[in-house]
Amino acid sequence: MTRVPMEGKVLNENQQVAAELRAEFARHGVLALNLISSPGSGKTALLERTLERFAPERRVAVLTGDIQTDADAARLAKYGFPVRQICTAGACHLDARMVRRALEGWDLATIDLLFIENVGNLVCPTSYDLGEAKKIVLLSVTEGEEKPLKYPGIFFKAELMLLNKIDLLPYVPFRVETAVENARSIHPEIQVLQLSCQTGVGLDGWLEWVDAQAAAGLNIGQQNIQ
Amino acid sequence: MHEMGIANSILEAVRTEAAAHAPARATKVGVKIGEMAGVEPSSLAFCFEVLVKGSDLEPLELEIRPGTADELAFAYLELEEPELEGS
Numbered sequence: 376m377t378r379v380p381m382e383g384k385v386l387n388e389n390q391q392v393a394a395e396l397r398a399e400f401a402r403h404g405v406l407a408l409n410l411i412s413s414p415g416s417g418k419t420a421l422l423e424r425t426l427e428r429f430a431p432e433r434r435v436a437v438l439t440g441d442i443q444t445d446a447d448a449a450r451l452a453k454y455g456f457p458v459r460q461i462c463t464a465g466a467c468h469l470d471a472r473m474v475r476r477a478l479e480g481w482d483l484a485t486i487d488l489l490f491i492e493n494v495g496n497l498v499c500p501t502s503y504d505l506g507e508a509k510k511i512v513l514l515s516v517t518e519g520e521e522k523p524l525k526y527p528g529i530f531f532k533a534e535l536m537l538l539n540k541i542d543l544l545p546y547v548p549f550r551v552e553t554a555v556e557n558a559r560s561i562h563p564e565i566q567v568l569q570l571s572c573q574t575g576v577g578l579d580g581w582l583e584w585v586d587a588q589a590a591a592g593l594n595i596g597q598q599n600i601q
Numbered sequence: 602m603h604e605m606g607i608a609n610s611i612l613e614a615v616r617t618e619a620a621a622h623a624p625a626r627a628t629k630v631g632v633k634i635g636e637m638a639g640v641e642p643s644s645l646a647f648c649f650e651v652l653v654k655g656s657d658l659e660p661l662e663l664e665i666r667p668g669t670a671d672e673l674a675f676a677y678l679e680l681e682e683p684e685l686e687g688s
Contacts, residue, residue: 376679376681377679377681377682378679378680379678380677381630381631381677381678383674384673385607385610385673386607386673388610389610466603466606467603498603499603499639501638502603502673503603526639527637528638528671531637531671532671
């Protein structure tokens with residue numbers, strides 16, 4: 376019996392495609408944001424509120440992933456920006472290959488900001504790099520403040536936690552401070568924004584965050600290429 | 602349940618790596634999984650077993666070692682030289 380060292384990441388193939396996408400995004404100055412949450416936390420609602428606030432000339436596009444149906448793409452197409460549905464037909468996450476396929480035919484030179492709405496799932500999407508500049512995790516206040524402890528992977532990797540549905544805080548036993556503490560026990564540097572897609576409170580802060588990332592966009596892309 | 606996909610990626614990588622050492626056969630693969638990798642070791646072990654059973658790689662074994670942070674990487678591959686005929 377001999378033992379040989381084996382190098383490389385297990386998801387090396389996905390990693391390679393993701394690296395190609397990242398290089399492509401950097402080349403065209405596209406800021407790609409990967410939105411991850413449980414089903415029903417408000418990813419699509421957030422994108423609806425975001426797109427409706429953008430000026431028509433904003434160079435934004437959306438890829439939205441679901442196991443079945445193109446319901447989300449239909450919801451998002453109303454705002455006049457390019458939207459494509461990725462139907463995973465059973466898969467519980469998006470992978471880099473699906474993103475690459477979905478981007479075919481789009482001229483990245485005409486896009487500055489790409490939202491990728493992952494399949495609703497706090498676990499599986501964590502492992503798959505999509506070439507994004509940042510992962511963003513949404514947590515809605517109806518889900519409970521212990522989610523970061525139960526699903527540490529995504530809170531570790533996400534740069535921003537969006538606490539959504541804060542209009543419901545008076546009706547649910549959810550302590551914002553505890554949720555933030557829990558997230559920071561996993562990832563001390565995680566940024567946190569609170570918002571409600573229903574009332575619109577906090578949306579300005581979110582849009583400012585997006586603009587700040589876009590302003591720093593090229594640097595982000597270049598740092599991540601290595 | 603993305604552990605099935607991950608198990609499949611492990612088997613594919615083992616096939617490629619083992620081919621480079623032919624005619625030796627892969628007997629065991631070591632994989633490092635960090636706590637933040639989002640991969641459940643027992644679920645991965647189960648999927649791995651299911652996929653190996655009846656495949657060309659049977660009876661390949663899997664050793665899961667703790668990795669750092671979000672690490673999901675290979676550690677090693679164990680190979681066995683085929684027994685010489687008549688020995």
